[in-house]
């Protein structure tokens with residue numbers, strides 16, 4: 001990538017940047033924190049996102065179009081990657097540029113612009129299904145319209161049976177036996193393809209749709225657990241579980257515990273073959289209420305894991321009081337562990353903590369042989385990661 005500094009004649013002292021890309025060159029990757037937005041002067045940019053390791057094209061942008069602008073208003077990771085579809089020249093707008101210009105402007109203009117940019121960001125976040133284009137609606141109207149459209153699309157998708165669960169094995173390192181699967185939601189949207197859960201679950205959580213969708217996920221997870229017991233080519237381990245994710249908002253659903261109980265009996269399951277995954281930050285949000293709901297879930301007989309452990313500031317004092325049988329450490333620790341000794345110590349420490357509390361321990365995100373060997377050396381019992389398998393759908 002060649003970045004040129006070009007003096008901006010209209011604004012002496014400041015510079016604008018231009019960058020050129022050759023076909024197939026990656027400008028930025030999904031998950032990176034961005035600093036810049038871009039305007040295409042010539043060429044084509046593909047906006048793609050990763051679903052289970054394969055790339056899906058969300059859009060193709062051409063001259064005059066603008067992208068990556070979220071980076072100007074927030075430090076959230078990029079939601080998609082940008083790749084040159086052909087040789088391109090782009091104008092680069094950095095956060096610093098914007099801030100320098102804003103600092104010189106009238107405080108009222110500055111304030112209004114900040115508010116508008118924030119609303120615009122929310123509108124885009126809510127409306128990923130249909131990006132606003134060529135519309136003259138205000139940011140408020142756009143936000144409302146996009147949210148409505150998305151909610152309707154999610155309800156319609158439930159009705160049309162466009163959701164499905166993918167399953168990823170959880171493997172015991174000592175003997176490489178598969179101890180269970182985690183159920184991971186996908187939306188197979190006609191004309192678009194598979195959509196990853198991070199892109200639509202937050203929208204479902206902003207409305208009551210998550211309750212309906214949550215009941216479907218629980219029931220489908222139970223149905224698949226029963227199907228696995230009948231169909232899996234090797235006999236399942238006696239402790240084989242299917243793990244089902246719960247969204248934070250499902251903790252407010254008065255029907256949650258009864259829907260778990262109903263699904264368990266509808267599919268004739270031994271409750272201990274199902275494990276509910278709850279993130280550490282969900283638990284800490286309202287500890288007293290969560291504890292009551294977790295006890296309700298536990299009373300159905302199914303197991304409970306704390307997911308993304310290490311990211312949610314949990315109080316260790318409470319850990320032993322929660323009705324939880326497994327800790328899953330967030331994959332970020334493993335990502336750092338190859339080069340950072342303190343991450344290795346954290347993984348080994350949490351594995352030891354789980355053991356001393358009589359809990360199971362799962363490390364997420366094992367992708368390479370080296371990582372698997374390291375985890376084994378650190379005393380990790382079970383691993384879930386691309387090294388063993390990417391998530392896959394069950395044969396019907």
Ligand code: C2E
Pocket residue numbers: 052168183184185196197198201217244245246247248307308331364365366367384385386387391
């Ligand atoms: P999670 O619960 O932490 O799920 C693990 C995520 O890590 C999955 O992403 C999985 O595909 C990915 N993963 C597994 N192994 C590897 C690896 O080796 N490398 C990398 N880079 N990634 C790996 P996925 O399926 O996109 O799900 C993302 C998040 O969406 C989940 O994170 C969970 O928070 C949420 N989610 C997924 N399914 C559901 C669901 O049914 N209900 C709710 N409420 N949330 C769900």
Ligand code: CA
Pocket residue numbers: 182245277307
């Ligand atoms: Ca999970």
Ligand code: CA
Pocket residue numbers: 307308328329330331364
């Ligand atoms: Ca996790």
